[in-house]
Amino acid sequence: LSSGINAEYGGAGRHTFAVAKHFPNSTFTAFDIDAEQIEKNKIKCLELGLKNVTFLVADFCAMPQEWNGRFDYLMIYDCMHDLPHPAQAMAGLKRVLKDNALLTMMDINTTSDRPTQTKDSISAVLYNISLHHCMSVSLANGGVGLGACWGVELAVSMLKEAGWAENEIKVIKEQMHAIYVLTKGNGLQ
Numbered sequence: 058l059s060s061g062i063n064a065e066y067g068g069a070g071r072h073t074f075a076v077a078k079h080f081p082n083s084t085f086t087a088f089d090i091d092a093e094q095i096e097k098n099k100i101k102c103l104e105l106g107l108k109n110v111t112f113l114v115a116d117f118c119a120m121p122q123e124w125n126g127r128f129d130y131l132m133i134y135d136c137m138h139d140l141p142h143p144a145q146a147m148a149g150l151k152r153v154l155k156d157n158a159l160l161t162m163m164d165i166n167t168t169s170d171r172p173t174q175t176k177d178s179i180s181a182v183l184y185n186i187s188l189h190h191c192m193s194v195s196l197a198n199g200g201v202g203l204g205a206c207w208g209v210e211l212a213v214s215m216l217k218e219a220g221w222a223e224n225e226i227k228v229i230k231e232q233m234h235a236i237y238v239l240t241k242g243n244g245l246q
Contacts, residue, residue: 058083062129065153067117067146068136074101076132077110086128088115117146124153131160135234138164138207139191141200147219150239157242166235169208179233180206209235 058064061082066073073087087110089095098112115121117140131150137143150160165183168174187204196202203211209228212235216226221239229236 058130063127064130064132065124065128067131067133067150071098072132072134073098073110073112074105074107077107078105081109083109085110086113087111088113090114090116117149118142119145120149120153126153126155128153129155129158131158133160133162135163135165137162137212138187138203138205139194140203141195141198143201143203144215144219147216147221151220151241154241157244158240159244160237160239160241162237162239163234164207164212164237165205166230166233167206167208169210174206174208212237 058076058080059082061080061084064076064083064085066076066085066087068087068089073085077083077085087095087098092114095112095114102110102112117136131154133150137146140146154160167177167180167183174180183205187206192202192204195204209230213226213228216237216239217223225240227238227240229238
């Protein structure tokens, strides 16, 4: 990022401002299906004087073909489980990466084993948020409604089904988040 790469930020892009400011040699494309939020972000970008960020209305589940092989690095934070069709998005993410590129996807650290997950004291909060936001967003758009408690095991399984090889997937588990580090080719080495 310091030397300058072409990066993509999926989701409304609220973190893009700090990253773009810190890495002025890199260019960032942030996208979301929420046109109103994208317009707000464009205004804020102008106010901050950032010239290395582009905000676009686009869909994770149907990324434009002209993005094929375009990005060195993709960042996705806490939104894959909200998507209507996350399996399509996972395949598309690999498609838009250059041959030697990196993707980091942060999501909620839960297990796909429901009996085990429900024993975790935070589960009541996560399931409540998931029911009233995450699943609703997905289902309202004709999606599968995974929700925040989809679990690391299901996420890894879906990544593999979307074309990511086991040696391209690394999961770092923290208390609240699972960070998926996905490499295409040699990553950014």
